[in-house]
């Protein structure tokens with residue numbers, strides 16, 4: 001069994017499903033966790049699924065992923081647009097990093113068009129609501145298998 005895929009969620013995503021459904025949908029974060037687990041298990045993987053409103057906590061989990069994960073899926077939420085520290089932590093990883101967004105930040109306010117996380121990401125999935133996470137799990141599993149394949 002490969003190491004787990006870490007799925008890390010940033011600030012305010014614990015409110016998913018209860019506010020701004022026109023932007024983020026009605027799916028809760030617990031629903032998203034169930035979707036991620038199902039997709040991962042179908043692909044022979046497991047997930048460690050976490051959310052924090054605190055930048056340092058997210059950074060600690062990224063550092064933990066250096067040893068503990070085969071890939072990271074991260075929805076950095078607002079910290080994607082602001083956190084050089086989170087970028088610095090992600091840049092220490094040698095495993096695939098999939099940046100994931102429910103909405104399509106590129107189609108929203110100008111300040112959402114830049115994310116620091118993208119500078120470290122292997123790829124980005126955005127705009128498909130909760131399905132973005134399922135696509136991100138598929139990408140993480142595929143990229144991790146590619147990284148492990150003999151040359």
Ligand code: CA2
Pocket residue numbers: 011012013015016017018019020024075076077078079100101102103104105112
């Ligand atoms: O589309 C995404 O997934 C975002 O990462 C969500 C962030 C936003 O800052 C990014 O630009 C795009 C916001 C997360 C806040 O989540 C909420 C969920 C429900 C109600 C209120 C906020």
